[in-house]
Amino acid sequence: MEHLVNSRVKDIEISGIRKFFNMVANSPNLISLTIGQPDFPTPEHVKEAGSRAIADNFTTYTHNAGFLELRKAACEFVQQKYGLTYDFEQEVIVTVGASQAIDIAFRTILEEDVEVILPGPVYPGYEPIIKMCGAKPVYVDTRENGFRLTAELVEPFINENTRCIVLPYPSNPTGVTLSEQEILELANLLKDKPIWILSDEIYSELVYAGTHQSIAKWLREKTIVINGLSKSHSMTGWRIGFLFASAFLTAHMLKVHQYSVSCTSSISQKAAFEALTTGFNDADYMRKQYKKRRDYVYKRLTEMGLEVEKPTGAFYMFPSIKKFGKTSFDFALDLVNQAGVAVVPGSAFSKYGEGYVRLSYAYSLETLEKGLDRLERYIKTISK
Ligand SMILES: Cc1ncc(COP(=O)(O)O)c(C=O)c1O
Known part of the structure; x- marks a missing residue:
């Protein structure tokens, strides 16, 4: 029956981000810097408003x-x-x-x-x-x-x-x-x-x-x-x-x-x-934290000799890995297998992302530090 599935839908592939994440999700002791998901919980007062909506039958x-x-x-x-x-x-x-x-x-x-x-x-x-x-x-x-x-x-x-x-x-x-x-x-x-x-x-x-x-x-x-x-x-x-x-x-x-x-x-x-309304400025606190992390990750990546644009927004960095002569997919896969840290291959973001990897810094500074230490060790081994 599959021939009766809409051909445009058949031609679509699942997102490269998910694909890579699913592939490496079960690797033991992995530090993942892959996901575009804020690591802060939803603000308490917002969660309470959701609970209240249920209690009040706003359903x-x-x-x-x-x-x-x-x-x-x-x-x-x-x-x-x-x-x-x-x-x-x-x-x-x-x-x-x-x-x-x-x-x-x-x-x-x-x-x-x-x-x-x-x-x-x-x-x-x-x-x-x-x-x-x-x-x-x-x-x-x-x-x-x-x-x-x-x-x-x-x-x-x-x-x-x-x-x-x-x-x-x-x-x-x-x-x-x-x-x-x-x-x-x-x-x-x-x-x-x-x-x-x-x-x-x-x-x-x-x-x-x-x-x-x-x-x-x-x-x-x-x-x-x-x-x-x-x-x-x-x-x-x-x-x-x-x-x-x-x-x-x-x-x-x-x-x-x-x-x-x-x-x-x-x-x-x-x-x-x-x-x-009440949470009009809730992002302020998170933005301050992300900014600290951005500065830290940017410093670490440039110290490792990676070329990277300094982000002015969002919580991602997109360093170039061209100099290592590997595809972004192979680089990311080796990084998981040899160093235990996951980033997203740039090719997940169209063919124009080839030669780069995406790191998310929506993670605690502690996790970022550990992940970047591993990345640094891996880069040293492939630069020899
Ligand atoms: C640029 C961009 N647009 C849209 C979305 C989807 O956002 P939402 O989770 O609100 O559907 C994302 C999620 O990562 C994104 O990065």
């Missing part, structure tokens, strides 16, 4: 877009934090994590044979959905440009088939962000073009220099902003994301959302409300 369907006060809180959050103005009645949808936001945004704007421009390397959550829509991912190699998708780089890739450009900054896997000047230049390039911008801002609360800037501040009409609480409030399992866009587009996206999930979990929505 039924809500409005498809999310309960009104939550949508209002989400709009106020992005207004106060990033200067973005959205109407809570018509321009925001509460989604099942940022993942579902990406899914419904693409399914609303894409169709057969249109093209979507992405920076390479990139988070692997976009390409499969683009392909399931029958559209074509077009990668722009950002490796020689500090992993930044700038106006100059992107311009030659724009043609009459271009339907969307993905701007995933701060970036997973590289940790880089775009400067305000770079965003302005992109806005200038795109302002008169019939192209959507999908701005995935899930790491917006984890920016280490200045404040997060969204291209929606300049190109609101053509931008779909994706955000969520997975990273900012350490709420990955609660599955809360947000989509912000113009009213006419949100109305279309809401149809896709409605027929996909009806609404996000009511219990998680109550917890999300608490996170966005």
Whole structure:
């Protein structure tokens, strides 16, 4: 019967991050620096709000877009934090994590044979959905440009088939962000073009220099902003994301959302409300810790002689391993087998990630120190 499975779905592979993680998960005494999962627990007051929602029988369907006060809180959050103005009645949808936001945004704007421009390397959550829509991912190699998708780089890739450009900054896997000047230049390039911008801002609360800037501040009409609480409030399992866009587009996206999930979990929505209001600044503490870890990991990697961009956001580093003459997969596999530490092969982030590995520093300083000691010993053995 397998020949009756949709061929586009058959062609999709499971994420390289998961694949590698599953492969090495049972290695004994392994230190894993692989996962993009904050190591902090969800803040106590947010957990209590979730429990209260159950006790109070807030356990039924809500409005498809999310309960009104939550949508209002989400709009106020992005207004106060990033200067973005959205109407809570018509321009925001509460989604099942940022993942579902990406899914419904693409399914609303894409169709057969249109093209979507992405920076390479990139988070692997976009390409499969683009392909399931029958559209074509077009990668722009950002490796020689500090992993930044700038106006100059992107311009030659724009043609009459271009339907969307993905701007995933701060970036997973590289940790880089775009400067305000770079965003302005992109806005200038795109302002008169019939192209959507999908701005995935899930790491917006984890920016280490200045404040997060969204291209929606300049190109609101053509931008779909994706955000969520997975990273900012350490709420990955609660599955809360947000989509912000113009009213006419949100109305279309809401149809896709409605027929996909009806609404996000009511219990998680109550917890999300608490996170966005009382927990407005909950990310501050975590950001400070991540920044310390970033400084530590960056120092260690550069002392080991690895070339790496200093991240300005998120909690990943993407050092080059090209000089060792191994593929990123072989490097990562040997590192597990010979040194007992796991990182993600760069090839999990498109072919433009080849020659790099991704380390997550969403781990305690103690774990990072042990993992980096092992990495250092391994590098010494293969450098001889
Ligand atoms: C860039 C990026 N977008 C979206 C997601 C998905 O987020 P969520 O867990 O809220 O679905 C992730 C998760 O790692 C991510 O790194």
